[in-house]
Amino acid sequence: MSASPPLIAVEGVGKRYATSSGPIEALQDVSLSVGEGEFCTLIGPSGCGKSTLLGMLGGLTAPDRGRVLVEGRPVTGPDPRRVATVFQDPGLFPWRTALENVEFGLELQGVPAARRRAVATDLLGPLGLAGFAGKYPRELSGGMRQRVAIGRALAIDTKIVLMDEPFGALDEQTRLLMGEWLLEIWRRTKKTVIFVTHSLQEALVLSTRIAVMTARPGRIKSVLELGMGYPRPMESPELVALRAKLWHDIREESLRAMGGDQ
């Protein structure tokens, strides 16, 4: 449409890790661009470098080759003014209450106490945690903890939210509910989300776009555009067809990952 650069651009990125059994090629020549307001899901077999790629977007890992741009500027380190990350392990600080955990990012940025408290309190309602502000992480269920972690990411109000299998450790029912809830939040806040998952269902129900990654070394194998609106009934013919295509791609790669991992 316009000539302005995409919000996120990954250009020919490669990464190799040195291990005791020799170097491992985690990512090879990965290119991807994500526009504002997209919900882009990365899916692929275990060890395909999804998390490494996400770490690069979040500034926690540096690429060996290629570059990663956010709003046209190369990423050189964590930038909590533009990018927030949610990890699979919620990583809540056990000595902080739910509310104080949500405040964490604002506190680091030096936002005055009263103001950050107000922001965090306003967030707890939509997070479904209104009555739990004063609870410590050990007093919360797994789903609640992950919602607190998501709240912590939303509190710093970045354009981009990275999510690394945020629901991976939850049971299936909770996972479905959390997906619905996240969709609601995303549609209201209009954030750009990059979402890593193992679940086809999650990817199909949530994404505007799905990038399938290959087995190691990770590359982008295919990209699916999902034009339809929300909510998406799983049994609609469109989704069933997409699911078949997605499964075809992922199956191939998963077999490769399981077979010749070297």
Place this chain on the structure above:
Amino acid sequence: MRGLQLVSVLALLSAWEGAARAGWADPLFVPAPSAVARAFGPIGGPALAALGDTLGKTAIAYVLSMVLGVAAGLAVGSIRLLRDVLNPFVVALYGIPKILVLPWIVLLLGYGTAPAIFYGALHGLFPVLVLVIGAVRDVDRTLVTVARSYGATTWQLYWKVLLPAIVPSVFAGMRLGIVFCLLGVLVVEMFAGIRGMGYVMGAFANGFQAPELFAATGLVSAASIAIVLALDHVSERLSHWRG
């Protein structure tokens, strides 16, 4: 449970009293509890002053060892090279009986307050150091990654993540440390003291003043247990998030 504890202590005391009165135990070595209780009277004032002296030295040694132990433990625990190089030395020094260097410390620092504080602090330092190094090493890596991704500066990483995360270990170290500091101070007072509870107890022992010695021993023990219980109470209130 409390009842059983109380009854057994009372039974023990009365058996002891009875044995002493019946003349089964030599009162020179095993004075009756009533004699010990009476001894609190004459020694009370001076003993409390000596206890104050000892606790004062212990307090200074304690503050020194805790501050140094937590600071050094944070540094050594969080910097990989320092930890790899120094940890075995720290563990070895923790285990070695420090009494071996006591004569040398007294040679250097003389009799009195300085060697007691130094030696007390030396005793208190190692448990905290060992616990804090271990605790920093074992801090959940995810918490560090989270803090980094939220843009934490090095200072914020230490102040808002590492320090709160090791609070339980610091308390465990403080609990051990106070007993160790007091032990160190008492040992110096016994070995080369001119004042303080250790010196007083040594003098009672040498003078075969058993009732006075028992009274003094009871006083120090009670003080030590009270301090540890108070620390436990504080640590429980400050670690409520652990559940």
Place this chain on the structure above:
Amino acid sequence: MTVALVRLGLVAAVLLAWEVAGRAANPLLAVPPSATLPALRELLLLRSYPDLGASLLVTLREIATAYALAVAVGLAVGGTLGMNRLLGRAYGPMLAALYAVPAVVWYPSLMLFFGLDAASKIAFGFLLGFFPVTLAVLAGIRQVNPHLVTVAKSYGAGPLTVFGRVVLPATLFTLVGGLRTGLALSVIGVIVGEILGSKRGMGALINHAYGLLRTADYVALVLVTLALIVGTDVVAGLVERKARAWSE
């Protein structure tokens, strides 16, 4: 590799600093390594202290007696309190509370009872070693996984089998640690006792050298005592590893 080098460098730097400072300082107060070695040789050739061997033996015998008593009494008390719920719940906490008292407060009383000879050192070494052994037995019995007991019972094991096959091995693992700590503390107890006042043993020699300001001899004696302590700990460590391997 780098770590080993840095460690080596650190030791060298400390020795060098000690040498430099030791030479600059009053020889009564500080002894550089270069003066320690000759003193150590004189000591080991039995020239400075001819009764070194006898003293080592005295100290070792005190340690062995104290430790044997600590283990025997510790096992008995710990076992009794551990297997009997009521006694354990009543007296366990009282024992733990005594642990919060710096043990050296008991030493003057022991000196009064047992005099300046070996008995007071043995008593103090026993007292220090007794606590970790007892508490380890208690902790070991308490932390036997009840699930394991249930599993064993569901496979038809009787109470004796449960004790022999489940409780004992599970306790042994914790107990071995307590036994090692107990030994280290018995050693410390005997040495502390000797230095605080004795007529024989390594502590007496150390006090003698210190009292006469024979500082080089004092350092040499400390090194020999240290070797004795480290030696016992190394042996204990080997035994511990064997026992651990066996108990698994």
